[in-house]
Amino acid sequence: MAITTGIVGAAGFAGIELTRIALRHPDLELVAVTSNELAGTPVSCEYPGFSGATDLAFTTHDDPALDACDLVFLAVPHTAALSMAPRLVDRGATVVDLSADFRLKDPAVYERWYATPHTAPDLLARTAFGLPELFPDDLARAAEAREAGKGALVACAGCYPTATSLAAAPAVRAGFVAEEGAVVVDAISGVTGAGKKATARTHFCFADENLEAYGVATHRHTPEIEQILDLKGRLVFTPHLAPAKRGLLSTVNLPLSSDAPADAASVLERYRAFYEGNPFVRVLPEGVMPKTSSVVGTNGAHIGLAVNERARVLIAVCAIDNLVKGAAGQAVQCANAVLGLPQTAGLDVVAAPV
Structure with missing residues (x-):
């Protein structure tokens, strides 16, 4: 059965790269792509390269469809995930965050470098660090949580x-x-x-x-x-x-x-x-x-x-x-690991030669 998937912040560069990867991923069903600024605009109008590939249109970040998604990617600026991730994880979703909000294990360090309070420190201990080659055990624990019916949060490493x-x-x-x-x-x-x-x-x-x-x-x-x-x-x-x-x-x-x-x-x-x-x-x-x-x-x-x-x-x-290993591709690689899929699912390994 396909894994219902939503992308919050899909109109940005990392978000639209995620959209491109998710649409061709053999195990994901992309059902929601959000952008408050472009709500109502078809993806193919903003990015004509998607013409014929999808009929999806951007919706707002509070789209109810996200509440039914098994997998949610957060391609949002820092601080935005602080309010979104806890609710999604609490309801049992697998959340892969591309922002910096849950990367730093010490909330005081986050507050010092990002000049804003960390409002979800309780979630940091449960967060898997999303760099699969260096922290596979983190992703294995997230996979175990998901298998047990719990929500999981992955904080992807920056580029x-x-x-x-x-x-x-x-x-x-x-x-x-x-x-x-x-x-x-x-x-x-x-x-x-x-x-x-x-x-x-x-x-x-x-x-x-x-x-x-x-x-x-x-x-x-x-x-x-x-x-x-x-x-x-x-x-x-x-x-x-x-x-x-x-x-x-x-x-x-x-x-x-x-x-x-x-x-x-x-x-x-x-x-x-x-x-x-x-x-x-x-x-x-x-x-x-x-x-x-x-x-x-x-x-x-x-x-x-x-x-x-x-x-x-x-x-x-x-x-x-x-945009790929530094953002969207790594996010999908992490999601694959948590979902029990091959890490290569949906991802290219060979670049255009010229």
């Missing part, structure tokens, strides 16, 4: 934390990273990562032919990356905006411990073993670095590694599509 953590986690967990010293991350994203509404930074006339750093030393994904990698106070994270629609590349510089291998071949072997059995992660051969064009439109994550032997620093680079 920058996903690429950065996939690049760094195998080395960190293997003890290859020195216990002192900064971990330096430089990451670049396409403009869709900033959302659908144009700003002075993302307007075509300002973004085209331009590359700039932003949120320097203040970006809200910093505490999330530190939480995932257990690197509190050691992360220097600098995001950049590229004149591209989609794609994200994160370069992580990790100081090596004294007993860590100092050759790329040994590190590559550890990374391949770490990600064995994960269908979306590809550890590239020695000397090969990832490209965003190789993963755009897919849920893939490509990782390349190099070792600066003189400085004893591991350089780990990860490329993802910020």
